[in-house]
Amino acid sequence: MSHPSESAQPVLTARRAGMIACTECGKVHVPGPERCTRCGARLSSRDETSLQRVWAWLGAGLVVYVPANVYPMLKTTLLGKTTNSTIFGGVVDLVHHGSYGIAGIVFFASIMIPVAKFIAIAYLALSVTHRVKLSPGKRQHLYEVVEFVGRWSMIDVFVVAILASLVQLDFAAAINPGIAAISFALSVAFTMLSAQSFDPRLIWDASEEPEQ
Amino acid sequence: MSLADIVASELPPQITPAFPPPAFTAEQAEQLIACPLCDTLHEERDVATGETARCARCHEVLEAPRSLAMTRIIMLALSALVLMVAAMFFPFLELSVAGRVQRSSLLDTILAFSSGMTAPLTIAMASLIVVLPSVRFLSLVYVLAPMAFGHRPARHAEFFFRLADHLRPWAMAEVFIVGVAVALVKVAGLAHLSIGPAFWAFVALVIVTVLKDTFMCRVTVWKTLEQRRQ
Numbered sequence: 001m002s003h004p005s006e007s008a009q010p011v012l013t014a015r016r017a018g019m020i021a022c023t024e025c026g027k028v029h030v031p032g033p034e035r036c037t038r039c040g041a042r043l044s045s046r047d048e049t050s051l052q053r054v055w056a057w058l059g060a061g062l063v064v065y066v067p068a069n070v071y072p073m074l075k076t077t078l079l080g081k082t083t084n085s086t087i088f089g090g091v092v093d094l095v096h097h098g099s100y101g102i103a104g105i106v107f108f109a110s111i112m113i114p115v116a117k118f119i120a121i122a123y124l125a126l127s128v129t130h131r132v133k134l135s136p137g138k139r140q141h142l143y144e145v146v147e148f149v150g151r152w153s154m155i156d157v158f159v160v161a162i163l164a165s166l167v168q169l170d171f172a173a174a175i176n177p178g179i180a181a182i183s184f185a186l187s188v189a190f191t192m193l194s195a196q197s198f199d200p201r202l203i204w205d206a207s208e209e210p211e212q
Numbered sequence: 213m214s215l216a217d218i219v220a221s222e223l224p225p226q227i228t229p230a231f232p233p234p235a236f237t238a239e240q241a242e243q244l245i246a247c248p249l250c251d252t253l254h255e256e257r258d259v260a261t262g263e264t265a266r267c268a269r270c271h272e273v274l275e276a277p278r279s280l281a282m283t284r285i286i287m288l289a290l291s292a293l294v295l296m297v298a299a300m301f302f303p304f305l306e307l308s309v310a311g312r313v314q315r316s317s318l319l320d321t322i323l324a325f326s327s328g329m330t331a332p333l334t335i336a337m338a339s340l341i342v343v344l345p346s347v348r349f350l351s352l353v354y355v356l357a358p359m360a361f362g363h364r365p366a367r368h369a370e371f372f373f374r375l376a377d378h379l380r381p382w383a384m385a386e387v388f389i390v391g392v393a394v395a396l397v398k399v400a401g402l403a404h405l406s407i408g409p410a411f412w413a414f415v416a417l418v419i420v421t422v423l424k425d426t427f428m429c430r431v432t433v434w435k436t437l438e439q440r441r442q
Contacts, residue, residue, distance in 0.1 A: 011269050013251040017236060021253075024374060025434035026274065028253065030237070038438045040370045070275040094398070102397045140250065140270050151384050154340065158384075158391030159398065161244070161337055164324035166307050166316040167399060171247075173309070177330045184335060188264030192381060201251045 013204070020045045023201075052198040054125045057194030062118060065187040072178035074160055084178060087111065087156065110156040110184070113149055117191050120146050121198070128202045136207045143200050150192040157185045245431070247272055253419075276429045282360040282436075288424040291350040295417040296346055304392065304410035309403040317410060318342065345383040345421070351376040352424075356433070365440050373433060380425075386418040 014021035020029045038044055083119030085093060087110050087188035094103035122143055126132070131148055134142070158178045167175040236244065245256045247267035254274065259265045264276040276286075303315035323342065325333035351372040358366045392411060399405055 006223050007408050010250045014246045015251055016251055017253060019241060019244075019246075019253070019282040021248070021251055023248045024377070024430070026245045026248050026431050030235075030241055031410070039374060039434050041374060057339050088331050099397055100414070102394055105394060138271065140236075147381070151387055151389075152382055154384055154392045155394060157337075157376060158291075158335070158341075159395045161321045161324040161333075162392055162395040163398065164318070165320040166305055166314060167402070169307075169309060169312060171315060173402065177325055177333070181325070182333050183334060189336075198379070200249045202253075202368050204250045 005108065013208070015045050016206070016208070028106040035066065042086065045203060046205070050197055051125055051128060053120065053197035054194050057190050057197060060116050060117065061187050061190035061194060064183040064190065065114060068180045068187050069162070071178040071180040071183070071184065073156070074163065075176040077174040078178070080129035086180065087184070103136050106156060108198055109153055113153050114187065114191065117150060117195070118171070119148055121191065121194055124198060124203070128206055140200055141204045143203065144196050150188065150195055154185065154186045157181055220248050232430060245274060247274060261345065273429070275431050276434045278427050278429070281427045281429070281432070282356045283426050284427050286353055286356050286360055288427070291345065292417055292420045292424070294350050295362045295413045295420065298413040299410045299417060300342065302410035302413065303408035304414060305396070306406045307399065307403050308406075315408065340382060340384040340390050344379050345385045348376045348379045348383050355437070359436060359440055365437050369437060373437065377430060385414065389414055391419050406407055
């Protein structure tokens with residue numbers, strides 16, 4: 001079978017074939033049914049509201065990320081003296097104590113990853129409507145990385161909970177969670193929802209359209 | 213025009229990309245599979261056990277049937293449930309300072325946020341570490357167990373399998389384990405710390421979960437579910 005060297009990758013998508021594919025189980029449907037006949041997932045050729053929801057969740061995530069960094073994450077009481085530490089303050093403390101490895105993990109998980117995720121999701125959403133340098137394959141890879149990495153930002157919230165439950169030695173030493181824990185957890189959840197709202201099929205659609 | 217004329221037949225691997233022209237009939241659609249990530253159509257082929265079929269365009273795994281996959285997933289999900297119970301009630305970290313010992317179990321950790329402004333986080337913690345992973349394991353057993361024994365799928369099996377799939381990113385047991393490691397180092401300077409039995413139960417739980425997810429192939433399970441329904 002011959003297929004002349006087309007631009008980009010010469011593949012036929014379900015949408016171009018006039019079909020609707022299920023994103024859950026891959027079954028191909030003739031347009032008509034509202035739900036997949038195999039797995040019952042809602043069918044749509046493309047998720048029309050995808051980008052709106054991506055931006056909405058991303059905005060919400062950004063808004064709650066601000067108090068997460070401003071307010072204290074941990075309240076440490078040592079011999080009656082209480083000190084509050086923010087996320088960044090915690091990293092600085094760890095560096096002072098000489099535990100560079102852990103400082104690195106916390107810095108990476110609580111500061112680098114969330115910021116990188118905001119940028120990556122915004123970039124992916126913009127790439128659907130604007131022309132960008134990265135190829136669709138690379139962008140899809142970026143999307144998969146964002147999806148995979150999102151949940152790991154929750155580490156800091158768990159650490160706070162573990163410390164708070166463990167270090168309760170009355171007067172001598174006590175650790176209690178700060179209000180930033182809740183906004184940080186929300187920020188992680190909102191960015192996860194934002195990434196999940198993104199319809200990765202949109203990445204490829206833009207590259208398929210003939211140049212106008 | 214027959215399907216063979218439309219779909220490229222000589223291209224490896226197992227599932228090959230399709231080319232224009234458009235519009236298939238419902239019968240032809242039966243023999244097609246679309247990549248759930250990028251929408252590329254492929255001709256449906258039988259994928260041999262142990263082989264992995266990937267999308268020709270984005271290289272997402274389409275089908276990866278493994279031998280005895282269903283039985284193994286059920287066994288692993290059941291062991292994960294047992295480990296979860298153990299992890300819940302045994303202490304997983306012990307802290308000793310000047311003769312005083314403070315033990316912390318998973319339940320204590322979940323309840324750490326329960327006072328003051330952070331109370332809503334208690335529910336979130338319980339869900340992320342215990343409830344959602346457990347619901348996932350139970351749903352998988354519910355969906356796969358009848359099929360593994362050769363019965364018809366249970367009622368609403370489709371719903372529960374979709375549920376298990378959607379909960380996947382929210383079940384954060386393995387993230388929690390790394391959190392324990394970080395907490396361990398943070399406190400190590402302050403007091404003597406030792407690891408309790410629940411910690412190892414949790415480590416085992418994470419390994420079992422990862423193993424289970426490698427055996428699991430969404431499309432294969434869906435196809436089996438559909439066949440057994442008929």
